[in-house]
Amino acid sequence: MTDNLATQTIIYDLASSPNFADSPLCFAAGNTGLLRSQDGGRTWSDALTSLNLSEALPIASVVISPAFATDKTVIAGTSGGILRSGDGGDTWQIVEFPSPPPFITSLAISPNYERDGVIFAGTLEDGVFVSRDRGYLWNTWNFGLLVLNVLALAVSPAFAEDETIYAAVESGIFRSTNGGRAWREIPFDLDHAPVISLALSPQFAEDGVVMAGTEQHGLFKSENGGQAWEHLNSADIIGSVDAILLSSEFPFKPDLLALTGGEVLISNDGAATWRPWPGAITIDEPLTAVLAPTGLDENAPLLGAIMNQGVKII
């Protein structure tokens, strides 16, 4: 299968293998299903053929295990449950959630997954489901999560120690500091909600940096885990921020990338100034998802999902 398959698809999410340089596997979740590329995004094929589906299954989110090299685990969120693969996407197991079926909007996997087996699934109406057994059993645990329409999730890179996870919702942001057992609202300005994207600094345990992208009011930054927020005013980022990617060396190398209004912008100075991602300048259609499998270096591949044009290396 080639790019043509993707041309009828709106891609919502992208995920790649953690050892992308050696094993260039990636997945694209979209309204017509789940696509897989085994050559770093050059060609794509239907990842769900083994399920023999009679109709397209919309997939909104996909994550790959941090220990993919050994466990080959891929999790995809769909309406009513999740799909789980233990062989890199060759075969899939459907794990249904309780009725009424929730729509999975976002997935987040523990960086310590190899040991704790924890995965979070944000849903459109049922809050956050948590699996603590690698995706087989799922339970909701929404104590304190007052708004159950979850639009994005972000897990602390130091989850094994701090058990911290953030959930972006229509009215702001909630945080759990006990592995998702209970949630507390954090003081994000109600007038700037909904929040639709989140990113945590790789040094989150030390610097407490949280980035929040909103639907209409641009980008916000907190340097204390979300207790106070700074509106990163920029003429370039004024509307929706659908995705935020931080450099793996952030904040020492303060590069970050934002998908905003269908465009990809890069900042090399911690969001003070922005410029278009060079490879995306010639793209006419809006982008719907981005992924930097090997980091934000401009020479590194950036996968961009383009509306009705599939996924391209940009």
Next chain:
Amino acid sequence: MRRTNRSNFRRVVFQPRTWQGMHRGAMQIVEAVTPTLGPAPRFVAFSPENVGREPDLYDNGGEIARRILQIRGRDEDVGAMLIRDLLWRLQNQVGDGTATAAVLFGAVYTEGVRYLTAGGNSRRLQTHLDAGIEVILDQLTAMTQTLTGKEKLAQLAESISYDPELSRYMGEIFDIIGAHGRLEIRKGRSRAIERDYVEGMYWERGLMSRKMIADPERNRTLYGNAHILISDLEIQHPQELLPVLEMALRNDVKSLIIIAGKLSDAAIGFLLANNKSDDFHVVAVTTPEYGKDPQAAALQDMAALTGGKPFLKAPGDTFNKVQVEDLGQARRVWADLRNFGIVGGKGEPKALRRHIHDIQKAYAHIDDPVPKEKLLKRLGKMMGGSATLWVGADTEMDMERRVELAKRTASAMRLAMEEGVLPGAGIALLECRQTLRERLAGAEETDERAAYEILIKATEAPIRTIITNAGYDASDVMADLRLAGPGHGLDIVQGKIVNIQESGIYDPAGVVKAALFGAVKTAALALTVDVVVHHAQPEQAKPLGPTARMKL
């Protein structure tokens, strides 16, 4: 000529009898409460009213003060009632800290009387004591830290309750429900402690008919993606429900829960008759809460949670013009014969957040414990879940005592989570002495110097009492603490000097501050009393019957 009734004569008491009498009386209460301070408290026994019954045992300063309605000696009684009022108020407002307050009060009042007897000025002393309170409160604020995580919260619970098993559960529960979460504490079903969690929001009123139970095995009804008609209306005739059902069917509503003040048997029968279709389900539950205001508040909360519009009997609402937009919606609604609950209300998220903020703001600004408690209950309901703790024990009496202990611990933990914690075992107050000494060194007036000297002595009194109550020599231990350095205290349970914070020994900051504030303010005020005027024939406190005692 006007005749004088002898009973109208008043007896006027002047100094030094005022201080002497009031001090004797106040110290009787202080000394009655003092043995209860610390992790190794001793009990205070109240002799039974009826011969042959066992005495009532208390280790809670607030309860002890509450039970002492009058003491012998009328001058003494004035002093005693001043501190009784302080302790009972403190018990009601923060649920703990009464023994600390009694000890602080005793130290300030005793030293104050001594100073005034030697010629000090009571008004100026009061002014400087008030200023000293602020110095201590600022110092305590600087020491305050927040606690998170079930292990730390369990340590906090143990610092309050000294009950390790109960504390483990308290740590887990408060880690989940947070400072304002809903926690029901009930007598256990066995000797063990157990806990249940319920997701979503629920109220203590249920289905109007047993025939409305859809799942007989679980004895309840559960609807997914349900619509909710919120009201307190009382429905007599089935016809009054007809517009609701017609509207629901027109709008393809699959499951409807009608919340109403009352439905007549005929109206219930009408709903049951319409509940047989596979395409449409309808049940009715009773409007929660009792009384106009609590009911209105519950309906408002439901409306914010589900996005529905309440229909109220007070302004004359009826169901005649109910529109589908007026119905609340929820992802799941469940009901049994005693309760009904909502999970995933579909109210407008921003409006819901504003509604909760309004309740939180009101809660933070109200001091009166009764409305504050009601607001806390509402907040707890809105927080998306609740917990029930079943407190077991070996005997009925132990169970009652443990339930009360759990309730006190829960109140103090809420305060600790709202306002932070301080190093426990009396260390936080002790460490304020350095700042007080600096203020003393800079004080110019005699009364100001006296105030700081009194406060330095007073802030040492709680730790000395804790040590003494545990059976140690306070002077010896205080000497060891000086050698160990700042932050060290006596871990009574282990019987050794430890770094208090590293050992997880905490006191809720709100409790310590409230005890300090109340005690010093009351003592300073008591010191300004120069004259006592007694009724010629005071009313005697009569033994109270069980009903009156319950009301206290």
